[in-house]
Amino acid sequence: MTRLSKRQEEAVWRKVNGAGLGHEVLKEELMDHLCCAIEQRISMGEPFVQAFHAAFADWGEDEMKNVETETISLIQSNRFFMKKMLISLAAGLFLLTTTLFSMQQDPPSGLPLKGLTEVASGFGYRHHPILKQKKQHKGVDFKAPLGTPVYATGDGVVAKVDYDADGYGHRVIIQHDSEYSSVFAQMTSDVRVSAGQKVKAGQLIGHVGSSGKSTGPHLHYEVRKNGEPVDPEAYFSR
Template sequence: MRLSDKFHHLTSGSRLLFGTTRTSRIVSVCGLFLAVCAFGAVGVAPLAPDASDLPVKKITQQLDLPKLDEQIAALEEHEQHFIREEKVLRGDTLSALLLRLGVDDSEASDFMKSDATARSLMQLRAGKSVRAQTNDEGELEWLQATLLDNNDKPARSITVARDANGKLIATDTNAKLEKRVEMRSGDIRSSLFAATDDAQIPDNIATQIVSMFETNVDFRYLQRGDHFNVVYETFWQNGEFVKTGRVLAGEFSNAGKLFQSVWFDESPNSGGYYSFDGKSLKKAFLKSPLEFTRVSSGFSMRVHPISGQWKAHKGVDFAAVTGTPIRASGDGVVDTAGPSGGYGNMVVIKHWNNYSTAYAHMSRFAPGIHKGSKVVQGEVIGYVGTTGWSTGPHLHYEFRVNNEARDPMSISVPSAPPLAGADLPRFKNIADEMSHRFALLRPERMAETMKLASR
């Protein structure tokens, strides 16, 4: 019987038994509800068996373990290769280095001692890495290391390897290096180089910072509280630092005044530093022909230290130890280079627009410096000495306009022309990137400053 028929039968029966009063209707509905619940309970009973009532089955399989002798035999059928990397130690010998690399190969050892290219590996400084691959007999398959002459020459990769016939060959090629861009900050407490050491900035980068700002910042008079940010290149190979590159941008706060610069390649073979608005930072003359020295006598009237007479001092004396390099303060042509009476060994350089500079009391001249030779700003032209009328080692420096002496510390000279035309959009992209990097550096400097202030 269908559920609808059952429902009709039940309701009809309820009317017969209880009548049609309100009370009878309630009782009949309650009865109907209980009947439906009972019917539904029977309809939703679980169909799947209880998992606890199911029988448990176990499967056991015997696995054969590989035999050790067979594994060893399989390994012996194939030649093994081992790559090791070792650091060169102070006072290292070739034999000791090869031993640590696992090389047990007299042929390779003799070859590296006799071949001129391979012998250059012994020029490696302590701490540099050498990598080698050997077979399971300790025979050398290849050995590689990177040599660095200086920052003006490319790094060289020296490789000793066997050719198809098993003959050892040494090759010398330019190394393939990975370029990285690094950012550092520093605070001046005593000197620039002390600050760069604290910031773990290489000396080569510190020297470039000086070159970059020396026409605007007098590094002899830095103040405690001066600070700088710098962005520069480093080059790596196999995760090992090889050399530093160029300073890409820098900012230096000196006596409350901020100087900023960014390197811009004007052409594939030339470039220079510019302020962030595109103005060249290179001026016609350096502030000082010596790095990190002090003025011992200025441009003024004075009692001459030898004659004792009161007379005008038409130059500036920079005190420095004998042998300190003297740099040309601007581009020009050497007019004279030789002994000059009381000036001792002297160089005079003619520059553009009737400017000339003189450098006296030199101990000796730099190679290639003679009358007619061209020099560029910053080029070493000689070395500090005490020749001529001098009571001690120093540089007497004169700045002349139309052969008349002027005070080099106060004269105003023009800068190189600013960028213009098609260079400006490309320069702006570079300057914007460096500005963003400096913005990332400044919160670190502020945190360091607050840390120092709390001590």
Template sequence: MAKVKYYYDSANLAFRKIKTRKRKKFGYVVLFLLASALFGFLTFVVLLNTPYFDTPKDRVLERQVENLKLNYAILNKKMDQIDDVIEDLEDRDNNLYRVYFNTAAIPIDERKSGYSKKNRYAALQGYDNSTLVINTTERVDALSKELAIQSKSLDEIVKLAKAKSQLLSAIPAIQPVKNENLKRMASGFGYRTDPFTKAKKMHEGMDFTAKSGTPIYATGDGVVERADNTASGYGNHVVIRHGYGYETLYAHLSKYNCRPGKSVKRGDIIGYVGSTGRSEAPHLHYEVHKNGKVVNPLNFYYGNISAVEYVAISKIANQENQSLD
């Protein structure tokens, strides 16, 4: 029940009841409602800025953050798998490919070295979950660098493989005439009896007996340097420069099947057996030179004979018999 207020009327010496005007009452009501609304709004704003009250927008943002965390976790798992693959590649690169091609391995500290630039990730600091983002970014950068180093290494291995393939193709590796029954070996490398002077002298090649006109094959890839008869004693002869320090000489030919400057492949016919020059009978005199020094051709027949055949031909070649030139 509302209190009744009075005032003292001095003129009539009596207390009279205070009557509130309706307009004033309405003003009080409006003022009260405005004050209540303002208080409610301020309370609502305060609650919005506390962790105890989530708006629909906050809940959406929270779900997005959780999804991002999940995606980062999945990304890190994938990077773990990529890291395993890269480590396997690096191991094979250092311990297989580079060993095979006789080149130095790439040090692990060089492969795993980080970036030297300071504060590289400063722009990512100061945010919620900055540690997660920075760590993931660092891993991506490290993997990218490892992949770049490995890619460069594989490019180098490809070049080495091509060079190795060219080297293997260039090395004299077959006999210069077909010798299925190992019957064409007449004289080997070393001191032999000269057929004309009967004195012992160094025989710097191997002699293969064969009928005139028997095909002679290039024993490795190369370029014909000479095909003439100007060298004393050799008669018609061919010299092939194989590269990597290798040269081969084929002497006493009846005729040529090549010309100077022509590129040849292992197994190409370059001429035919004869008995020109200082020769006692139709045969092929064959020499191998490495870095300007004559070497035993017997060591270069691995391309077309077995181990048993090598032993048999070695016994024949090492007999100190008479050479044919």
């Protein structure tokens, strides 16, 4: 896994230190937890700044203070037992439990376009309409009128918002958990989310366009499992 540089670790520490927590050991536990989360995102191809903001989108100052409050409450309510434990163990246990509940969820199963379920071009190898050669189609295409609203297909954090002139056009990538992500492409420039933002299933993220390598208005949609494209139709709950 990628290791953060000293300067990057200092940036994480300044952010944690600015939350105003009273326990140094708890701050160190949070520091370790956040550095690991950022390193994992960098290993998946995200730049540091984007991974930094995405990690702190899950752990804002209010969330950090809540962890401190819950940890202290756990210690005080179980004083005899907790005397035999280090505060770092209690904090680590609470962090692990919180992370498991927040990150483990079902794969993205919603439809990106409301009321439109017909797939114009499916997943797998096909004859590319522009390149005129057989290539793998990593997702599915929904043909829809220009400007049709596009919605998140599951809860998650926006990992990337960019523009790829030679392929995806205006693109949004949402990281749903440590395993699944979804890709929305060929949209208009009117993207409604930004990198690091938390989103909920059914939330508006953009509109159908014809940007990038496209022959007409449509939405290109992908589901990725551990970074590899899988057939999105296998996950739709119609």
